[in-house]
Amino acid sequence: MQSQDKLDQIFELQKKLNLKIGVDPTTMDQETRIQWLLNYTRAIGQELAELVDSIPWKWWAKYQKFDLQNARVEVIDLLHFLVSTAQLLGMSPEDLFEAYHKKHMVNVKRIDEGYHFKDENDCKHI
Structure with missing residues (x-):
């Protein structure tokens, strides 16, 4: 293991x-x-x-x-x-890691650009 x-x-x-x-x-x-x-x-x-x-x-x-x-x-x-x-x-563990990584990138983008409005589509790819 x-x-x-x-x-x-x-x-x-x-x-x-x-x-x-x-x-x-x-x-x-x-x-x-x-x-x-x-x-x-x-x-x-x-x-x-x-x-x-x-x-x-x-x-x-x-x-x-x-x-x-x-x-x-x-x-x-x-x-x-x-x-x-x-x-x-x-x-699976791989699915969780991949989804985490994609959501992390969304969060980074929100922080970098200022989270001024809710985009209903920014997480559709996760």
Whole structure:
């Protein structure tokens, strides 16, 4: 497994973990796939809330402390659900990397040119 790309390894590990709980995108009908996409989207929202709870976001509350260790764990939990979502959408590690790269270039262009208006077509190629 050492010679594999790290993103390939993450996708493989997540596939195995999901199979352990009975989530197999290759055997899902559309209704089940949509339900799992909703499950993962809700889980991502919850993990984001847990990440926020690790950061002293109440500027008026002096008792809060930054929990770096837990914040890192929450980022990994987010990655679990994001990879699972990508897999449900039929994306491979290569697909994810390519889409990330294309979207990154859109974001760079927006920053360089000033993001003055929403262009509905600037992400159609991704």
